[in-house]
Amino acid sequence: MEISRPVVVKRMPERMNQREARNFLKDVQPFLKADRPQLVFDLSQVKQLDAAGVEMLLHCVSEVMKRDGDLKLASLSPQAAMILELTRTGRMFEIYETSTDAARSFSGFLPNAMRQVPAYQQPASIGERLAA
Amino acid sequence: MDIRAILLVGAPEESSSSSGINAEVFAGCSMAFLPLLGRPILQRIAERLRAAEICSISVLNAGESPAAWVEAARTTDVRWKDVPAAQIWRAAEDEFEHLVHAGAELVLLLRLGPYAEIEFDSLIQCHLDRRSHVTGVIAADGPVDVFVLSSSRRNDAAFLLRNKLAKMRVASTPFVTSGYVNRLSTPADLRRLTVDSLMQKTGIQPVGAEIRPGVWVDKGARLARNVRLVAPCYIGASSKVKAGALITRGSSVEHHCVVDCASVVEASTLLPLSYVGIGLDVSHSVVGANRIFSTKFAAEAQIEDPNLVAELPSTSVVRTLSHAASLFAFVPRQILQSFRHPRLRPTQVDPGCTPSNEFDASALAHPIARDRSLSSGVVAGVRDYGNQ
Numbered sequence: 071m072e073i074s075r076p077v078v079v080k081r082m083p084e085r086m087n088q089r090e091a092r093n094f095l096k097d098v099q100p101f102l103k104a105d106r107p108q109l110v111f112d113l114s115q116v117k118q119l120d121a122a123g124v125e126m127l128l129h130c131v132s133e134v135m136k137r138d139g140d141l142k143l144a145s146l147s148p149q150a151a152m153i154l155e156l157t158r159t160g161r162m163f164e165i166y167e168t169s170t171d172a173a174r175s176f177s178g179f180l181p182n183a184m185r186q187v188p189a190y191q192q193p194a195s196i197g198e199r200l201a202a
Numbered sequence: 203m204d205i206r207a208i209l210l211v212g213a214p215e216e217s218s219s220s221s222g223i224n225a226e227v228f229a230g231c232s233m234a235f236l237p238l239l240g241r242p243i244l245q246r247i248a249e250r251l252r253a254a255e256i257c258s259i260s261v262l263n264a265g266e267s268p269a270a271w272v273e274a275a276r277t278t279d280v281r282w283k284d285v286p287a288a289q290i291w292r293a294a295e296d297e298f299e300h301l302v303h304a305g306a307e308l309v310l311l312l313r314l315g316p317y318a319e320i321e322f323d324s325l326i327q328c329h330l331d332r333r334s335h336v337t338g339v340i341a342a343d344g345p346v347d348v349f350v351l352s353s354s355r356r357n358d359a360a361f362l363l364r365n366k367l368a369k370m371r372v373a374s375t376p377f378v379t380s381g382y383v384n385r386l387s388t389p390a391d392l393r394r395l396t397v398d399s400l401m402q403k404t405g406i407q408p409v410g411a412e413i414r415p416g417v418w419v420d421k422g423a424r425l426a427r428n429v430r431l432v433a434p435c436y437i438g439a440s441s442k443v444k445a446g447a448l449i450t451r452g453s454s455v456e457h458h459c460v461v462d463c464a465s466v467v468e469a470s471t472l473l474p475l476s477y478v479g480i481g482l483d484v485s486h487s488v489v490g491a492n493r494i495f496s497t498k499f500a501a502e503a504q505i506e507d508p509n510l511v512a513e514l515p516s517t518s519v520v521r522t523l524s525h526a527a528s529l530f531a532f533v534p535r536q537i538l539q540s541f542r543h544p545r546l547r548p549t550q551v552d553p554g555c556t557p558s559n560e561f562d563a564s565a566l567a568h569p570i571a572r573d574r575s576l577s578s579g580v581v582a583g584v585r586d587y588g589n590q
Contacts, residue, residue, distance in 0.1 A: 087506070087507075118503070118504065118506060120505070120506060120507030120509075120510065121507050148499035148500070148501030148503075149503040151499055152487075152499055152503055153503070153505075155483060155485065155496075155498075156482050156487075156494070156510065156511075157482060157510070158481070158482070158483045
């Protein structure tokens with residue numbers, strides 16, 4: 071039986087330079103070491119992100135993947151999105167509009183085809199539509 | 203006929219001054235001073251005026267633009283005045299008076315601002331035919347802040363300038379231009395002007411030689427052997443594009459820029475003296491003065507990390523010294539780094555154990571990151587552009 075694991079949402083600071091990246095890494099280190107960690111980084115407040123910050127994100131995703139977990143990014147500020155695109159690292163993360171969406175995505179991993187859809191929500195067949 | 207021109211740079215547009223938005227500026231520099239395909243926009247406009255036989259040009263600069271860019275835009279054949287921003291309109295009135303005393307019959311007033319390819323001959327003819335005091339110019343999307351003033355109509359000129367070009371004392375029929383107009387309100391407009399010029403939709407011709415159809419390279423530019431230039435694009439004077447770089451989709455690399463190895467510049471403008479670091483992907487952006495504006499995200503960001511984007515020294519002596527210093531510092535830095543982060547040795551392989559040739563299905567289940575850590579160096583190697 072699958073037991074739901076906690077999703078940790080962490081907000082990144084406004085400036086993500088070398089010092090801030092080190093402090094942030096210290097904060098999230100216990101979560102990275104957990105079994106199959108599920109992390110969401112909220113980048114809504116990030117105004118400056120430099121190479122050290124990007125390196126830290128890559129380190130985190132690397133650590134998380136080693137433990138069969140996942141790290142997702144949410145609420146990217148335009149500045150953060152620009153730097154992730156500039157450094158070609160954006161494509162390595164799942165990125166969501168909001169932290170809630172990102173957290174919800176951990177449980178909604180099943181493809182749509184396998185989900186239990188109630189009968190009243192199922193799309194009508196072509197024959198039924200034509201009859202209507 | 204004696205026709206003279208006054209160019210106002212840094213005078214705020216009436217709508218933006220009332221709303222408090224600082225438009226027509228990038229990185230604290232007025233758009234008119236920014237270079238476009240090898241020459242500042244201000245000089246491009248002055249060239250167009252001279253082509254219409256308006257040879258006496260006065261420039262009133264009220265912006266607080268960086269001195270280096272202002273100096274680059276300044277030429278000896280224009281009368282130049284730096285004035286405080288609050289007094290630009292008063293200074294324009296004084297300049298009008300001065301030109302009238304010097305014998306001007308008509309005075310052309312242009313606020314930069316917008317880049318407009320107006321048919322000056324038709325405009326002047328229209329002004330004379332209608333016997334207007336003041337003739338304004340409008341384009342399909344509104345007025346373009348260009349006026350013709352009769353020298354005998356000092357009160358009309360003073361009224362227009364005191365109302366910041368928003369009102370005329372006596373209403374007159376405007377001249378409708380069908381030429382190319384770009385408002386240059388945001389860096390995105392600058393990008394559009396660059397692309398339109400490269401596509402030859404404007405009268406702006408890139409400076410330098412066209413080495414292939416749609417690819418212009420100015421003198422002194424150094425291109426590594428395996429650099430890819432996809433038309434249309436422009437490489438400015440003394441710029442350096444290093445190995446494996448790709449310049450594509452209407453990009454413009456202005457003078458003295460450096461694009462480092464394996465970087466991609468796509469649909470972007472690099473303003474003079476910009477440095478783009480190794481393995482970066484600059485797309486849909488304007489880069490300059492340690493800032494980057496993304497047209498995609500409509501946002502501007504200051505970059506403090508010199509490994510990503512930096513501004514190179516403006517003088518060649520300082521540039522050479524900084525290159526020499528970085529060269530001398532390279533070896534000690536590498537030695538220091540090897541002490542700090544010793545290189546991992548490859549794991550010892552048991553000589554008795556030979557690799558099996560059988561298919562190992564479990565190997566596919568391993569995530570990539572287990573085998574090699576993801577670093578920016580690895581990311582730089584991930585390329586999906588053509589033959590790169």
